[in-house]
Amino acid sequence: xxxxxxxxxxxxxxxxxxxxxxxxxxxxxxxxxxxxxxxxxxxxxxxxxxxxxxxxxxxxxxxxxxxxxxxxxxxxxxxxxxxxxxxxxxxxxxxxxxxxxxxxxxxxxxxxxxxxxxxxxxxxxxxxxxxxxxxxxxxxxxxxxxxxxxxxxxxxxxxxxxxxxxxxxxxxxxxxxxxxxxxxxxxxxxxxxxxxxxxxxxxxxxxxxxxxxxxxxxxxxxxxxxxxxxxxxxxxxxxxxxxxxxxxxxxxxxxxxxxxxxxxxxxxxxxxxxxxxxxxxxxxxxxxxxxxxxxxxxxxxxx
Amino acid sequence: xxxxxxxxxxxxxxxxxxxxxxxxxxxxxxxxxxxxxxxxxxxxxxxxxxxxxxxxxxxxxxxxxxxxxxxxxxxxxxxxxxxxxxxxxxxxxxxxxxxxxxxxxxxxxxxxxxxxxxxxxxxxxxxxxxxxxxxxxxxxxxxxxxxxxxxxxxxxxxxxxxxxxxxxxxxxxxxxxxxxxxxxxxxxxxxxxxxxxxxxxxxxxxxxxxxxxxxxxxxxxxxxxxxxxxxxxxxxxxxxxxxxxxxxxxxxxxxxxxxxxxxxxxxxxxxxxxxxxxxxxxxxxxxxxxxxxxxxxxxxxxxxxxxxxxxxxxxxxxxxxxxxxxxxxxxxxxxxxxxxxxxxxxxxxxxxxxxxxxxxxxxxxxxxxx
Ligand SMILES: Nc1ncnc2c1ncn2[C@@H]1O[C@H](COP(=O)(O)OP(=O)(O)OP(=O)(O)O)[C@@H](O)[C@H]1O
Ligand SMILES: [Mg+2]
Numbered sequence: 001x002x003x004x005x006x007x008x009x010x011x012x013x014x015x016x017x018x019x020x021x022x023x024x025x026x027x028x029x030x031x032x033x034x035x036x037x038x039x040x041x042x043x044x045x046x047x048x049x050x051x052x053x054x055x056x057x058x059x060x061x062x063x064x065x066x067x068x069x070x071x072x073x074x075x076x077x078x079x080x081x082x083x084x085x086x087x088x089x090x091x092x093x094x095x096x097x098x099x100x101x102x103x104x105x106x107x108x109x110x111x112x113x114x115x116x117x118x119x120x121x122x123x124x125x126x127x128x129x130x131x132x133x134x135x136x137x138x139x140x141x142x143x144x145x146x147x148x149x150x151x152x153x154x155x156x157x158x159x160x161x162x163x164x165x166x167x168x169x170x171x172x173x174x175x176x177x178x179x180x181x182x183x184x185x186x187x188x189x190x191x192x193x194x195x196x197x198x199x200x201x202x203x204x205x206x207x208x209x210x211x212x213x214x215x216x217x218x219x220x221x222x223x224x225x226x227x228x229x230x231x232x233x234x235x236x237x238x239x240x241x242x243x244x245x246x247x248x249x250x251x252x253x254x255x256x257x258x259x260x261x262x263x264x265x266x267x268x269x270x271x272x273x274x275x276x277x278x279x280x281x282x283x284x285x286x287x288x289x290x291x292x293x294x295x296x297x298x299x300x301x302x303x
Numbered sequence: 304x305x306x307x308x309x310x311x312x313x314x315x316x317x318x319x320x321x322x323x324x325x326x327x328x329x330x331x332x333x334x335x336x337x338x339x340x341x342x343x344x345x346x347x348x349x350x351x352x353x354x355x356x357x358x359x360x361x362x363x364x365x366x367x368x369x370x371x372x373x374x375x376x377x378x379x380x381x382x383x384x385x386x387x388x389x390x391x392x393x394x395x396x397x398x399x400x401x402x403x404x405x406x407x408x409x410x411x412x413x414x415x416x417x418x419x420x421x422x423x424x425x426x427x428x429x430x431x432x433x434x435x436x437x438x439x440x441x442x443x444x445x446x447x448x449x450x451x452x453x454x455x456x457x458x459x460x461x462x463x464x465x466x467x468x469x470x471x472x473x474x475x476x477x478x479x480x481x482x483x484x485x486x487x488x489x490x491x492x493x494x495x496x497x498x499x500x501x502x503x504x505x506x507x508x509x510x511x512x513x514x515x516x517x518x519x520x521x522x523x524x525x526x527x528x529x530x531x532x533x534x535x536x537x538x539x540x541x542x543x544x545x546x547x548x549x550x551x552x553x554x555x556x557x558x559x560x561x562x563x564x565x566x567x568x569x570x571x572x573x574x575x576x577x578x579x580x581x582x583x584x585x586x587x588x589x590x591x592x593x594x595x596x597x598x599x600x601x602x603x604x605x606x607x608x609x610x611x612x613x614x615x616x617x618x619x620x621x622x623x624x625x626x627x628x629x630x631x632x633x634x635x636x637x638x639x640x641x642x643x644x645x646x647x648x649x650x651x652x653x654x655x656x657x658x659x660x661x662x663x664x665x666x667x668x669x670x671x672x673x
Contacts, residue, residue: 199397200402202366202386202395203393204401206461207461207464208387217412217416218401
């Protein structure tokens, strides 16, 4: 009996492995292998015209945080690198918060329409995706540059006499990022709002909750999975963004994505680029862990 | 607007109408309804699906506003007061417990919204948990308790802030038979203990009869009859009530003559039948004689001379405490249902196909206009 059981379970497990092998293959080829390459590169030295020399070195990792003095090899905290990292973090955090502030009311608005209108509104939310990212970013450039529509209008109507410098500032980058990633916040938040049981809102109202309290006590807590998903979907691509800082931030306001690109391009320092990428990944992961942990514990103490 | 003239009235509906939709698609869910519900009363709204019970309850709870008419709570017009300002709480049909809160947090929610001090809330929550016997579940999530327990949490939550009126929408219909019976008793004693006015909605006439002090029977948005369960069952106001509340037999006929003590009706295919009633029946008037199945007596024809009615047995079904016979009266008068208690003394050998005589006493029947 027992042996039969064992044989059966053995063949069952073999079938299972066969069934999931395509997925495993994709994960290995698509995620693990490239990561291994990057990790390896980050411990090597740069080749003369890009690429790597196969000699072990921790130099790339050291330079993520420190500058090495050219003459006496002393290490000092790297101002430039930290500044870029910090700016990237703050900009993408600001983007996430702004997306939430704009996206939540939008999602709520859509979720409370009647079913037919909801479809239309959702379609409208996805319309920007139909246009190329570059073109959309250029369009923002055109809106906010000194001779652009906004400044021209403000000057014509006499609100200001000199154009406001908006293009090539952190504000411009943030605006661009919010514009690009807003749908990624709206959609998951909408999904979680749309599922909400209306009778819960009535029950809260029945139990003396004013409309604002219904929002704070019921709607937002129940939409938390959507808010978390949306924030992750916005934060991760925002922190690694590449096009927006170039077009809207000019050369001056680089983000870490541009810095990494530079190492693999003109900088010809692949190991350093690899180390930076991995550092970025680590930062994102830590941020996510803190965020999700915090979100959870908040939910448990709630009430 | 204050109306102090009737201190005993908890809720007064005055010519309340509610319509949904507009243009061609107007649905009148409640038709110009006038109704008084008294303090400390267990009041039931009874009616078939779609008759407007939920709508009536939602109007009282404040989730819908009347198209016309006024709703008074303790003499005060509340027709346009939002739910969070009405001292009326609801036990929702699907319970509507907050899934992100524990049992205790659910129960304390109303008091927290009323900004009561923490210690007071905690004490009250404990008291409510004890009342519904859920002390050991206070820290559970609402998804981790059974249907009957959820029901109790919903009840405790609605009662925690001591509302003037408690609304219950088909609260027991999701429970299995045994648990439902148990909860019926529990609700009833809870109502007596708290002294809060309960307005209970159900489509189950048996439930309505067992639990209520008074019942309102509704049909398509209109109140057909209001009265004690006894009145509604024994003296239904019309054909609808007689038919909906309990099982009934109808015998159609025309009036022959009537006086103060009774009337004689000519039942089609049967002949003259005497009924004790104070109502006058005009000669030739089309009426229905209403007799409950338990008021009909049957005996085998062979055993007794033919009574008022005769017929043949079409079906016999054993229901535990009683047996139900379906009898087709001779000459196609009607098909009637007869119910008899199964006692050892009255073990009648009646089977399908048997010819039987059917009798009822003049004062066990009633006459309603056809
Ligand atoms: N929001 C609404 N919009 C349009 N019509 C409605 C709405 N709510 C209810 N109705 C209609 O009003 C009538 C009464 O509905 P209501 O829900 O009050 O019935 P009910 O007696 O509670 O029925 P049930 O026993 O099935 O719950 C029905 O004909 C229903 O279709
Ligand atoms: Mg209903």
